[in-house]
Amino acid sequence: STTGAKESHVDGAEKDVASSRVEEEETPEYKTFRATRRAFRRLLPEAARKTHLDLAAYTHMHRTYKGGNQREEKHRILSRLESFQMSVIQAIEPDSNSLFASLAFVFLKDAQRWDDIRRMVVAWLSENANFEVYVGASKKPLVSVVPHADWNAYCNALAEDGAPGDMAVVVAAAELHYMPIWVVSSHDGAKFSVEVVPTKMSKIRLAERGAVLLAHTLPHQFEPLEYTPPPPPRRRPPQEG
Numbered sequence: 001s002t003t004g005a006k007e008s009h010v011d012g013a014e015k016d017v018a019s020s021r022v023e024e025e026e027t028p029e030y031k032t033f034r035a036t037r038r039a040f041r042r043l044l045p046e047a048a049r050k051t052h053l054d055l056a057a058y059t060h061m062h063r064t065y066k067g068g069n070q071r072e073e074k075h076r077i078l079s080r081l082e083s084f085q086m087s088v089i090q091a092i093e094p095d096s097n098s099l100f101a102s103l104a105f106v107f108l109k110d111a112q113r114w115d116d117i118r119r120m121v122v123a124w125l126s127e128n129a130n131f132e133v134y135v136g137a138s139k140k141p142l143v144s145v146v147p148h149a150d151w152n153a154y155c156n157a158l159a160e161d162g163a164p165g166d167m168a169v170v171v172a173a174a175e176l177h178y179m180p181i182w183v184v185s186s187h188d189g190a191k192f193s194v195e196v197v198p199t200k201m202s203k204i205r206l207a208e209r210g211a212v213l214l215a216h217t218l219p220h221q222f223e224p225l226e227y228t229p230p231p232p233p234r235r236r237p238p239q240e241g
Contacts, residue, residue, distance in 0.1 A: 051193045058194035073186040099165035099222040121172040164220040185216040
């Protein structure tokens with residue numbers, strides 16, 4: 001029957017999609033990336049792992065932010081840091097340069113060198129609009145994940161002092177320094193963090209270098225973090241007799 005033919009066609013299409021996903025997930029490149037991402041997630045508190053948005057969703061959340069009470073945003077981010085046993089390791093001026101200053105503190109050990117980070121990031125982005133990043137198991141061009149109508153105009157504007165950074169900046173920093181970056185935001189919802197894992201990084205390098213943690217108080221304030229879980233309880237020595 002016609003209905004049966006349609007159902008058969010749909011079933012076949014779904015199988016083709018499922019098959020392509022399996023093939024995509026089983027590529028050696030994706031296997032390596034997935035293994036690194038799993039190792040990276042193990043560095044985070046278990047509760048934090050449940051809050052992830054993918055890069056495209058986090059970008060959409062950031063862009064559609066309509067403004068809110070800054071006191072509430074700050075309270076929300078501090079509450080999350082406390083529950084994740086994280087703390088700010090360097091006070092950063094709360095202006096639109098704060099993402100670059102936070103990255104400068106992490107990578108160059110000096111938050112005042114934010115302009116050096118800005119130059120490096122802009123140079124990388126200028127040449128990598130079509131750089132592919134993972135969104136789930138699929139690779140997509142950066143320009144489509146963090147879209148801008150005119151990529152060259154975006155890069156030129158980003159080069160200016162005071163231009164706020166976005167997730168494209170985080171991707172560039174992760175790729176330039178071969179280090180994963182996890183961002184926890186003050187977004188009001190159950191999903192409010194994003195992980196950016198560089199495409200060329202191994203579990204060995206991850207173990208050697210660790211990960212970068214950033215707090216993001218909407219709309220544009222970023223601060224570097226450290227994860228300080230309490231030490232495990234000491235075992236009492238067995239009593240004699």
